[in-house]
Amino acid sequence: MTAERDGAKRSRGRRVTQREIADIVGVSSATVSYAFNGTPGVSEDVRQRILTVAKDLGFRPNRTAQGLRRGRMNMIGLLLADIANPFYPELSSGVINAASAHGSQVFLAQVGLGGMLQAEAARNLVDRGCDGLVFTSVVDGDTELLRELQAADTPFVYANRRVDAIPADWVHVDDFAASREAAEWVVRSGRLQVAVIGGPSESSVSHDRARGALAALGAAGLSPVDERLIDGELSRDSGRERCAALLDSGAAVDAIVCGNDMIALGVMDVCHARGVLIPEDVAIVGFDDMSFASAGPLQLSTVTVPRQLMGERAVAMLFDRIDGYDGPPREECLPHQLRIRATTGPRTAGPTDQRGTA
Amino acid sequence: MTAERDGAKRSRGRRVTQREIADIVGVSSATVSYAFNGTPGVSEDVRQRILTVAKDLGFRPNRTAQGLRRGRMNMIGLLLADIANPFYPELSSGVINAASAHGSQVFLAQVGLGGMLQAEAARNLVDRGCDGLVFTSVVDGDTELLRELQAADTPFVYANRRVDAIPADWVHVDDFAASREAAEWVVRSGRLQVAVIGGPSESSVSHDRARGALAALGAAGLSPVDERLIDGELSRDSGRERCAALLDSGAAVDAIVCGNDMIALGVMDVCHARGVLIPEDVAIVGFDDMSFASAGPLQLSTVTVPRQLMGERAVAMLFDRIDGYDGPPREECLPHQLRIRATTGPRTAGPTDQRGTA
DNA sequence: CGATTGGCCTTAATCGATTAAGGAGGTGTC
DNA sequence: GACACCTCCTTAATCGATTAAGGCCAATCG
Numbered sequence A, B: 001m002t003a004e005r006d007g008a009k010r011s012r013g014r015r016v017t018q019r020e021i022a023d024i025v026g027v028s029s030a031t032v033s034y035a036f037n038g039t040p041g042v043s044e045d046v047r048q049r050i051l052t053v054a055k056d057l058g059f060r061p062n063r064t065a066q067g068l069r070r071g072r073m074n075m076i077g078l079l080l081a082d083i084a085n086p087f088y089p090e091l092s093s094g095v096i097n098a099a100s101a102h103g104s105q106v107f108l109a110q111v112g113l114g115g116m117l118q119a120e121a122a123r124n125l126v127d128r129g130c131d132g133l134v135f136t137s138v139v140d141g142d143t144e145l146l147r148e149l150q151a152a153d154t155p156f157v158y159a160n161r162r163v164d165a166i167p168a169d170w171v172h173v174d175d176f177a178a179s180r181e182a183a184e185w186v187v188r189s190g191r192l193q194v195a196v197i198g199g200p201s202e203s204s205v206s207h208d209r210a211r212g213a214l215a216a217l218g219a220a221g222l223s224p225v226d227e228r229l230i231d232g233e234l235s236r237d238s239g240r241e242r243c244a245a246l247l248d249s250g251a252a253v254d255a256i257v258c259g260n261d262m263i264a265l266g267v268m269d270v271c272h273a274r275g276v277l278i279p280e281d282v283a284i285v286g287f288d289d290m291s292f293a294s295a296g297p298l299q300l301s302t303v304t305v306p307r308q309l310m311g312e313r314a315v316a317m318l319f320d321r322i323d324g325y326d327g328p329p330r331e332e333c334l335p336h337q338l339r340i341r342a343t344t345g346p347r348t349a350g351p352t353d354q355r356g357t358a
Numbered sequence C: 001c002g003a004t005t006g007g008c009c010t011t012a013a014t015c016g017a018t019t020a021a022g023g024a025g026g027t028g029t030c
Numbered sequence D: 001g002a003c004a005c006c007t008c009c010t011t012a013a014t015c016g017a018t019t020a021a022g023g024c025c026a027a028t029c030g
Helices: A003-009 A018-025 A029-037 A044-057 A063-070 A087-101 A118-127 A140-151 A175-188 A204-219 A236-248 A261-274 A307-322 B003-009 B018-025 B029-037 B044-057 B063-070 B087-101 B118-127 B140-151 B175-188 B204-219 B236-248 B261-274 B307-322
Strands: A075-080 A105-110 A132-135 A156-159 A170-173 A194-197 A255-258 A283-285 A302-304 A331-334 A337-339 B075-080 B105-110 B132-135 B156-159 B170-173 B194-197 B255-258 B283-285 B302-304 B331-334 B337-339
Touching: A018 A029, A018 A044, A029 A044, A063 B063, A075 A087, A075 A118, A075 A307, A087 A105, A087 A307, A087 B087, A087 B105, A105 A118, A105 B087, A105 B105, A118 A132, A118 A140, A132 A307, A156 A307, A170 A175, A170 A307, A175 A194, A175 A204, A175 A255, A175 A283, A175 A302, A175 A337, A194 A204, A194 A236, A236 A255, A236 A261, A255 A261, A261 A283, A307 A331, B018 B029, B018 B044, B029 B044, B075 B087, B075 B118, B075 B307, B087 B105, B087 B307, B105 B118, B118 B132, B118 B140, B132 B307, B156 B307, B170 B175, B170 B307, B175 B194, B175 B204, B175 B255, B175 B283, B175 B302, B175 B337, B194 B204, B194 B236, B236 B255, B236 B261, B255 B261, B261 B283, B307 B331
Parallel strands: A075 A105, A075 A132, A132 A156, A156 A170, A170 A331, A194 A255, A255 A283, B075 B105, B075 B132, B132 B156, B156 B170, B170 B331, B194 B255, B255 B283
Antiparallel strands: A302 A337, B302 B337
16 A cells, blocks of 8 residues: 555566556657657647656656667766776766766776776677767777777777877877976986886886986986886886885985876885985975875875866767767877976985885 | 778668678577577577677677666666765775676766766666666765665665665774774873864764764863864865864864864865974874875874775675665674874874964 | 648657567477 | 477567657648
């Protein structure tokens, strides 16, 4: 008798359909559909009766059925390497909000890291009917997938990283220039023994950042402390490991240019643990300006990347494609900003020669 | 003639269907479906021919059609307040990976913050066919929505926050006890003028944390410095504002217990800017142990919350429901850990009476 | 007054898969 | 020879919406 009992009785997901509304109002289901879509040719009286009944019954359209019929699901896929890396949440936030403003929602896939491979995840998203994809973590190995998507005419954009071999819409910052500026600053402030601890070379972004730093060093007639440290992961752990290896090697270092702020965090962990003073002994510069970089006592010098905006612009470009734009791939370069804080302050000690005795 | 030309010619999303495979192999589409699903009753010969043709044509099943017919989309919805708040990405990562292990993918909805209202977002996810929902940021105002979901028998779980009035599966930590422990530590180390800068009282988690801290103070015969500061947002900005207000008020303070690490970050920003020494003048304790809390020079005392695990357990409980478990709501309390670092070190100065002249 | 015109609905096909029910052809049994 | 019984397919309904095409009726026109 009660609503509770009814609720318990129906099987899960038993939802009101247009057909039921049609039966109650006494019209055909087509009319109900027309009423909801505002299609002309439904009298105001009937429309009102339909809407009233729908409301009473708590009708909600089945988006799956709509999607099947209309061939468009109004959703986009977002692929990222590791949502726990603080770079991505803000980018994602931009993507989600911009998509929402376009009436779409976002399907999230985490690739690598216990998740699926990128290609598998991307195909899955397409199978589910995503109208387009935003790639934030492509690597060169994804070439085949991207080719496949282009062949099938599935819209996608690169946010941040890109694959050179597959031209497509791309939103990014000038990583090369930004990294060069950061390294230049370090060099100009008198550091001579500069180490570069970068990200994976298969990522275009990390690659560009490393090249930028090396270009600055080269222009000053310097070369990096230990070339083998350049390539690695963009994680705090990897920063720790490589910084420890660097200090252990006994090489003289008075500055470390990091591929991102997470690496810088790991580097600072090790320096802190070993009593290496920042910036007195070693200057440190990160990349991305993650929220913690400006934290009270931390004050990491870094490069600001407009991550939220990057997500928003990526979605804007993607919707252009989804809505039919068919021109050549476009590239949008967002402004970055060198943010000098305390970790690149004046150098007061001689080149450090800590032997990593900590 | 070329594959390129064919590709350009077909309209977007023109994908191979079972029907086309059936026509080529010379069987009915039903047989094709049976072949893919491993349903008995298809000869090995025919099955092989079907699979071969499917592979050649790059067939992929349309998950939307499958979902419509099967009534299950194999996806879950994840609702969160602000993906840029570092609490959520790690929780999300746990959710995504656990869902992936169950063969499901995750739909993400950001509520508030330029996104939709929670109820709107949740209904949207259900309309799209999500098999269940994970709520991470419910507030008391969502009661009606939750009731509606229960009436429709839509499975959902609370991760972290909960709404008392609507019992449902819930994964959390003992925020009350953890916060009490944190405050006790501060009190035991000799601080007498303790301020509590918490989160929104409409969040069960913030509410419990605030109660825990107050309980510790009460047990020591103390009361918080300024009760009006307890309620606010869980953001760095809010931490800044309230800390500034606190210092401006001229009240004597020698410890600040924060509702989470973001607030603590804002508090540290202000202290740093005004020359208030941590921990000499003011001890600070956060909550959540976000990655930056342990950063080199930062060393924020806080409480560790197993966020990734929380996401995984939430999904496990959710899938129990999706798979038919129909018992009473279950509650899972995960272990927390008080993490004492440098910001709660010994107090060396008298109670601060900075007038905020910075 | 018969024909045309519009307004308002209905019929039925369709999206791409799943699946119950049924049929054709061969084998086995008595 | 008849009947049951497999094995392997096919037919057709179905999920819940959308939408082209067509029907009915009253109003309008020459």
